[in-house]
Amino acid sequence: MSALPPYATPGQRVWFYSFRVICGLIFFFLIAPIMVIIPLSFNAQDFFTFTPEMLALKPEGYSLKHYKDFFTNSDWQAALWNSLRIAPMATLLSVSFGTLAAIGLSQTHVPFRRTIMAILISPMIVPLIISAAGMYFFYSRIGLQGTYLGVVLAHAALGIPFVIITVTATLVGFDRSLTRASASLGADPVRTFFKVQMPLILPGVISGGLFAFITSFDEVVVVLFVGSAGQKTLPWQMFTGLREQISPTILAVATILVTVSILLLATVEILRRRSERLRGMSPG
Amino acid sequence: MADVTDATTARRAPTPDDAARLADSDQSGPMLAADGRPLKQSLQRALRREKLRALMLIAPLLLFVLVTFIAPIADMLFRSVENQIVGNTLPRTVEALADWNDDAEELPPEPVFRALFFDLFLAAEAKAHTRLGSRLNYETTGISSLFRSSGRRMDDVAEPFQDVLEQADPQFGDGAFWYRLMTGEGDADTSLLNDQRERLAALTREGMGGDIGFAPSAEIAALLPRAAREYSAFALFTARIDNDVVAEEDPWESVYVALALDLQDGGAERVQSYAGPGADALQAAAANADQLPVVDFREAFIEVDDGWGDRTNWETMKTYSPPFTSGYFLNSVDLQLTADGVEAREENQRIYVMLFQRTMFMSLVITFSCILLGYPVAWLLANLPMRTANLLMILVLLPFWTSLLVRTSAWKVLLQQQGVINDTLVWLGIVSDGGRLALINNQLGTIIAMTHILLPFMILPLYSVMKTIPPTYLRAAKSLGATNWTAFWRVYFPNSVPGIGAGSILVFILSIGYYITPELVGGTTGVFISNRIAYHISSSLNWGLAAALGTILLAAVLALYWVYDRMVGIDNVKLGG
Incomplete structure (x- = not known):
């Protein structure tokens, strides 16, 4: 499975790549929820979703205020x-x-x-x-x-x-x-x-x-x-x-x-x- | 933990046990050890010492686990059948009720109500009547308020007696006189006092031992049995709970009632020949005995609260009077213990069977989703080169190591109506802004979040089983003409079934006992039986029912673990890959 043999049929090729895509999606399912909260924690707003400023990667969209709250509350x-x-x-x-x-x-x-x-x-x-x-x-x-x-x-x-x-x-x-x-x-x-x-x-x-x-x-x-x-x-x-x-x-x-x-x-x-x-x- | 092997010869090292057997088989007279003892004996002693040493090393932990963990579980099992509260709070009533035929269409007879008066009076003083009320309220609604309102009004029932007695002789209004009267002369009746000690200890759950500076005299106890009994209870309560001096306190109203009943019940004649302390007052009271009100306690109680005229309440009290009950377990499966035997609960109160079914069903769905998602990933990990597989393994182990609450909060944030998933779907145009999907606070939310949380528990056992399937099997199958699918289905898959079995049982066991995630993302339709257990412990305070539900859940889990142990062996649990 490590590599596709050179004699593989087109069908096998399709299966090989689609299988990897499926596995990739499952890995994504495993890791994405944990990774998503990291950028969200720097949100400058009190929202739980990406604000337009964050998506535009503008610095004013990000802040450490939630961390500050954790360390002062x-x-x-x-x-x-x-x-x-x-x-x-x-x-x-x-x-x-x-x-x-x-x-x-x-x-x-x-x-x-x-x-x-x-x-x-x-x-x-x-x-x-x-x-x-x-x-x-x-x-x-x-x-x-x-x-x-x-x-x-x-x-x-x-x-x-x-x-x-x-x-x-x-x-x-x-x-x-x-x-x-x-x-x-x-x-x-x-x-x-x-x-x-x-x-x-x-x-x-x-x-x-x-x-x-x-x-x-x-x-x-x-x-x-x-x-x-x-x-x-x-x-x-x-x-x-x-x-x-x-x-x-x-x-x-x-x-x-x-x-x-x-x-x-x-x-x-x-x-x-x-x-x-x-x-x-x-x-x- | 197999036996220790000798590192150089790879053979099992000889142990004292082996040597003892060796010595045993020797026929030619006793072989002697260096110190002159028979070798066999000496070896057996060494073996015993070794066993003892092993046990000594284990003992502290074993004791620790027994106290901090096993005892609590045993306590829970005990609580699921325990029902001593009725007998502890109303001991005389329970005794009197035993003779009541609850098939007859009438209320319990007068002695039951009399017993109830004294029991309830004492319970109200100890503030234990409301606790009993809430306990019985689980079985018949309305009993809680019946007990609460009646406990307050026991004084009213007693009042007429007190007035007459104090008119007959004003000394009856004086606490010190009562103390003299009850202490009397001659031998004390310690058995009466000890009976009351036991009764109050059971009622108040406080220590009642030690000297209280009072004991009723045997003479008074024979003359006025009820009054001596109630005064002893009063004295114990005053000394132990209120921490007051008995002689300085005026007795409870129930003591007057007890005295009046004693006088009406032949005591009036008996006191004529009495010459101890307070004899004059007693004889004055006896002379006025005809003025004492003749109270029908049954009517008095019904006047206090007409709930006492309702047979259902009495039937409930009788049904739940034994110290142990199957009531909580029956309740956990939507049945009810009534005077006529076991009955089904009313339609609108049946929730537990449904909850158990839902817990089972959702756990199955979660297990199945885990197989579906875990199998390809485990296969990929088992078949990639070591280096790549180890890197990808981190993606499995990181969620495994991440705090459960972190993962649950991630899903709570992602699945919201205004959350990342819905936003993305709207942005992609898959759903309209008005038609955002309800992904949370329902069964779907619980299933998604728990599949994510439990997926590593499926992947890790699957992976370790698949690692052991030689890749040559598949090649051999293909070289013999099998298609890819046949080779997988007929050769690879059967070899991986133990992994599926181990992973499934593990995931299933973990999911049927889950509490946090369903509580946070399950709303009302996605909660499990464990959420109901938590509710009964912290909100409804029906601990017995919580314990019974917990016991059923525990039995299910232990049965599954037994299967798991047979299949995989608990010793083989691996952590963190």
Whole structure:
């Protein structure tokens, strides 16, 4: 499929090119909505469509006023800070517990491995609205509903499956004779973990952490129910903005978030390659 | 996570388990380890230690997930059948109602109304009657206002009793006297007090333990059982909820009613021989017992609100009196639990079956659109040279990584009547300015936006399956004379079916539980069952129904995941390509 053979019939040629056009359209469908909001966020007017000035590429059609609004409006700033207060804590919790458990799960003999795995993965499987409902009921029973701690715990629980999946995937390729070698050279388990195992599985841990971070940073359903006004995060603010009075500031926020996701995507990709390279380099 | 392989020999490394088996098969006497123990024993100990260590590493997380996630889900399952509120708020009424034959064409007998008076009086003091009213209102409309208005007027029912008693002896108007009278002399009746503790704890959901500085004497409890009971409830409430000193507070009107009923019910004779504190006042009241009003509680209640004369309300109360109910689940499938058994709901109240059907139908449409759009793209990615494919993969992964709300807001902006798509169509002359398409706040909007959001979840599994189909298969088919179409349909497509299956189940599972996108772009016709769950949690506050709907949805998702696990294996979920 990479190239059209020279003996292709006209019919095959037509199909070859039309197929590529179809695929191009689908790619366009995938990427265009995200790309369109970037120029729209620089709109000088409070409209959600391209103004004639913008189409004529006149400078007066563009402005940074929606960005200015984002950085000065207290609602948006509070939401941003809440997100930045919640997501790292949740990530820290899920990564530290998750990495330990992933190492435990990758041991040769783990009783009830399937059951344990099913329980640990379940936050990813259960639809968010159901998790949100259950957490709302249960956390209000134990007084965690509407608190910072409640939201952090809920988000940590949602991030755990991603950490487990990425770290166990990294550990599959981990050569266990390295830990034995380290032990035979006199290192205690803690030292072995930090000096031998951790550096090798670090890429997996970091990408698991990034997934956990994104999960918490993007999450809106659970925080809507478990949080109260004091924990209003960025996605929550966007959600209310979209539902009630839709303001173009949302587009500026969206553009910033797209930039963040491009950076994260690049990081994860680099880490994945590094991890593959490291695994390729390990003896054997 | 297969067993660990030895890097140098590519064989499975020997484990303590293997060695234990090896030692087991050895017949020639026990082999000894270096420390002199039998080898088998020593190896088994090592194996046990290894298992324990693995579990110790997992335990913190397991505990964390059990508390923060599994317990909430269990709570939701429990709430979908739980119905303790009726029994907790009106315990005596429920007990009395058990004897009422609801087939007969009459109202419950007088004892039920008497029990209701005391229950409702206490519930109104604890402000719990409105909560029960809203709960029962889900089943029969009008009960909420019935409870709210009646709770306020329980004092009126009690008033005539209080007047007569205070005229008989003015001491009855004094809180300290009541305290002396009820404390009495001799042994205290702790079981009566503890019963009331339990009852108030269930009603108010507050701790009722500890010393409250009051306990009714056993003598008084035998002499005036109702009054001792109600005064104990009053004392507990005063001490624990209001944080006041019992002896300094005037008792509730219900205590007067209880005393009057006790006196009318043979207590007047019994108090003649009583000699404890307050005996003079009691005997004075007994002497005036004939002046105490003989109140028909049934009539009094009907006078307060004629809703109490309506059998339907009583039937609802009786039907929903057990601590557990299937009512919420029946409600979720548009049925109703009534005194005569399970019935269909009225035509205009049936929405849930329709919503479940719509959720299923739209999820199927979304899954199908994802297959339609994802298949060609996955095929192209799997067959292009690595470098180009990796570049194009970014176009799939970027939406995958972009915030859900960003993508939803993009569609909200694009699909508006004055949005980019409609503007472009008008500019191209495809639609007139007056005839702009309604692309949002309907099913179409939800389907477009969700197809876009879930498309990467279809492309990624399809791609990984197609990567494994050797291109030589197609060439072989063609060299054997197959046309392009036959080669694709008979050779390539069957090989890619596992990818379609995995992607479809994934997309379907994700879409039936979606909440945010339908909420924002679905209007009223494009919303899913999850939106209704959210509505019941935050707006209508019918948590039981929300829990039942959630449980049904959860069961559907788990069943689908079971299929997914059989097909692909949950361990094989790959993230980000």
